[in-house]
Amino acid sequence: MLMHCSISIQDPTGARPNTRYLNSCVLLKKVDDEFYLLVKNTMYPTAKSYELTMLQNIYHNFIREGKMELDFSEPRQLLLIVCKDKALLYLFFRKLKNIINGKDEMNDTRQAPRTVPPGHEIVNRFHPSSLFFVSYRHFDIRILNMRHLNTLVLEDCDLPTIPVQIGNLPISSLSITGSKLPTSQNELDVFWNFTSLSVICYTLRTLKMDSIGMKHLPFEIFFLKNLQTLSASNNNLSYIPHCIGELHALENLFVADNSLLYFPYTLSHRTFKEIDISNNPFELPRPLKFDHIAKYIEKYGNEMKNPLELTSLTHLALNNLLKYWLPFKRQDIPRSLWICFEVIGRCMLCRNWILPNNCRIAHTFALPSAENIIKDNKINGIPWQSLLCQNANKCERLAHS
Numbered sequence: 001m002l003m004h005c006s007i008s009i010q011d012p013t014g015a016r017p018n019t020r021y022l023n024s025c026v027l028l029k030k031v032d033d034e035f036y037l038l039v040k041n042t043m044y045p046t047a048k049s050y051e052l053t054m055l056q057n058i059y060h061n062f063i064r065e066g067k068m069e070l071d072f073s074e075p076r077q078l079l080l081i082v083c084k085d086k087a088l089l090y091l092f093f094r095k096l097k098n099i100i101n102g103k104d105e106m107n108d109t110r111q112a113p114r115t116v117p118p119g120h121e122i123v124n125r126f127h128p129s130s131l132f133f134v135s136y137r138h139f140d141i142r143i144l145n146m147r148h149l150n151t152l153v154l155e156d157c158d159l160p161t162i163p164v165q166i167g168n169l170p171i172s173s174l175s176i177t178g179s180k181l182p183t184s185q186n187e188l189d190v191f192w193n194f195t196s197l198s199v200i201c202y203t204l205r206t207l208k209m210d211s212i213g214m215k216h217l218p219f220e221i222f223f224l225k226n227l228q229t230l231s232a233s234n235n236n237l238s239y240i241p242h243c244i245g246e247l248h249a250l251e252n253l254f255v256a257d258n259s260l261l262y263f264p265y266t267l268s269h270r271t272f273k274e275i276d277i278s279n280n281p282f283e284l285p286r287p288l289k290f291d292h293i294a295k296y297i298e299k300y301g302n303e304m305k306n307p308l309e310l311t312s313l314t315h316l317a318l319n320n321l322l323k324y325w326l327p328f329k330r331q332d333i334p335r336s337l338w339i340c341f342e343v344i345g346r347c348m349l350c351r352n353w354i355l356p357n358n359c360r361i362a363h364t365f366a367l368p369s370a371e372n373i374i375k376d377n378k379i380n381g382i383p384w385q386s387l388l389c390q391n392a393n394k395c396e397r398l399a400h401s
């Protein structure tokens, strides 16, 4: 993996800090099972190499601003790195961490140069029987002809839209990591429509959307019935909707470097294969009104007294949607219902769907159960948010019937 950036090399034992930043090229390399970081610039035209086993600390608190520091013990040097491409810097950081955690990742697609090598442009990259496609620029409409496409990598692309027809391809792995999503609300409203098509909602098993500046997980991804791996690291998520519990096959969840305060209780009984919850605040919001559910009640609490009672066609529609949990396009339901999918969840006792208007909220503390958990050292448990029917008698009656 290669990264262009500015680097200042400090001697921590020296009296005066070095303030000179040099345009540099940084490369991760594996030689005889040893990993090295190579730095090439005007000071080291033939590249200076650092053994990764000598890396004693990575300071990444300001990674979202495009800054990272690497602290090597031998040679005793501190590398201050500033990179304009923040998404790339983040990927570089994750790769470093994975190597340090013993996961040798040097053979993945990120090794490929970010531009298509000249030789590749001659062959037909859009061959209809290809199983694999990587683009680092933009979505090309010819992808839609690749009827056997299994893996689609659209990383660091300009992605104002993903054509809905992509949902007709049997894609099992999709990555939009580092890509630029639309900024206009109208475009965002239709962006995830492809997940409602009948092929992809069954075939997609891996969805990667790290570093795309996302504030909410779109509820449409919870229609991907066989999704096993969801990666949404380095975004601005402050919660994960309770609906995620409908993803029964989910076994790998990567949500590092977000602003998560708690997890939905519905995930607490599951044993993940791998989960990464590192670098999230994980504490109950105080006062609780900063919670997204509390905000919802504040806004809609008085308007919808008994939202799940069949008082109108709208609620009938909502009940049916929840009953069968079949994919739909958000434009096919009233806009007023969109918010419901952000906050709705199942009662932890009777498993009926409830909206925050008629539920009690409780929190418990525990660590997620996983074969491999990546977390901050100081974290011994995270808050789990559960929803319970407001009317306890009715709820227990249902639970026992």
Ligand SMILES: [Zn+2]
Residues within 6 Å of the ligand: 347, 348, 349, 350, 351, 352, 388, 389, 395, 396
């Ligand atoms: Zn209940």
